[in-house]
Amino acid sequence: MKIDLTTIIKSSLTSHPKLKENFKSALNKIHKVKEKPSIQIGFEGIVSEIKKDILIEDLTQIIEAQTFERAKYYVNRLIKGITEVKQSKINDLNLNRWKEYDDLITDSLWIFNKRDKSGAHNAGYWGNFIPQIPNQLLKRFTKKGDWVLDPFAGSGTTLIECKKLGRNALGIDLSDKAINLCNENLGKEKKSFDVSVETLTADSSEVDLKKFLIKYQIKYFQFIIMHPPYWDIIKFTSEKKDLSNAATTEEFLKMFGKVLDNIFPFLEKKRHLAVVIGDKYSNGEWVPLGFLIMEEVLRRNFKLKSIIVKNFEDTTAKRNQKELWRYRALVGGFYIFKHEYIFLFQKR
Template structure:
């Protein structure tokens, strides 16, 4: 048993992943389950509390582990668990008012260590759902900083923050499934695909941006050996089904689009670029074509996210996001969620805070501090 030589960091003998003993515990799963099963046979609540308290003390201070719960050996299964969550579960058992409730919590804890329960659309283990505390489930996303780790960078004006595809890929896809980004930009979605073990295809109109995307994506480690590809094409005209068939892909399991916010940022002089649309009607027509072109390649029952913001022009707030949302709804999708995401500064306003505050006071409007993420579900073939 590891007793007098436990350090702050150690290694799980099964996974060789570094463990922080302040936040994680590596338990001998067989022994832990055996102890829980013995406690489960008790018929007096006070005895249950007493025995559970021994486990709590061992988790808090491994040097006092007299039960062998943290005895990690090569011939025993181990489980890495979040220490705070494990203690919360154990305390819930100890605080139970009656023996029936205590046994219910014991059974639930055993199940979380022995059974994996996932949905049809992701790999999240719902028996250990409390461990996914970094996955957002509320409709207001306040993200202070963009992820700049690895291949991610903010060098391309107009790319979205990596946390957006990261959240969606983890909640709405499984490892090995296919993701399509129809407005790829500098490659953010495909970088996240490589990190999370999803295959990804991105379509980008501008060759010079494709070059940036390929450089960014190729610099990210491909530890899951997934496939990613950038296609140089116009998403308003591309035959997506044909492109997938060339690659022996029948359907994708998640769609994501981050189109230009009309002409707020002029990305090029290309007439096919949505940022050069002559009117909001033309912008919506072009965007609608992309939705049409991708509809048949998304699996039924799967999800589609659109990241879009509004526009202020000539004294009028133009609800571009909601116009865009309606274009999707016209085509048979249902709306599952509307998410409001904050943003603090854009490249164009980073040194103009006071100027924009003055303009707002004079013009009687409010400065943009948010954008929208619409989540849709395909319910028809």
């Protein structure tokens, strides 16, 4: 159903005693549209699709305004949302219609009951993160056609999301096995956009990114997402350069720092870097890997934008062992990990 708001809005603004009556009429029409999440509305030759519940909310707000000036403000805001696009330099969101992005989380606590298994996504690779993490970050901090770098590609979760959302991407991993699985997963994901999603078996602390950028005639990546090993909790390869084989915390941080130093120059200024990392418990002591990694990044030319805490209810290592871990926690005097961090940085 198409609703023409032009006449209603114009008559409401010129003869304000009828404002409530006119908008109540529009509201009644919208309520009659059944089983449609969005509605086409016309305004001065412009036809725009707006979520039904948001349009109802806006019109109700106009009707319930206590003064005409306040109602007029709400009307003008609605007109602007229909007729104008307001965008930032780092994403495709229309901020004049910010209410429509109810799928985007703006709080620092992320709770997901289950992982997204749509398309090529699966939990077959031990240690991969849930697709909702890159999905949220890519929508907030990249535009279609931007270039994304994942220096710890694993099974390709971020790359799959890039392919789904229309972002170009390069995924690097030290493991041939991981890159082969990554390519296999990418092959299963339907390509909806004309983008390049590439993979490379290499050490991210040494790889020559300049060659890659020259190949695609670009100067920088617009976003970097890093999901490094949580030190030696999972041994990914037998390679000496693998962060999961670091002998000490200090060596782990030094190796991670080398990756940062190698990729940092190729991130565009004022663009974002996200690091997803969890802590470790060893020898009766909590090892705060997350905050140690955060400090490592802040030593470079980055500023901290957010610390996000993301829950996880189940892991491969603890699956079907909840009672055992509860017993261990009571005996050992510690608390069981139920979260990991997403540190968001911006290059100065």
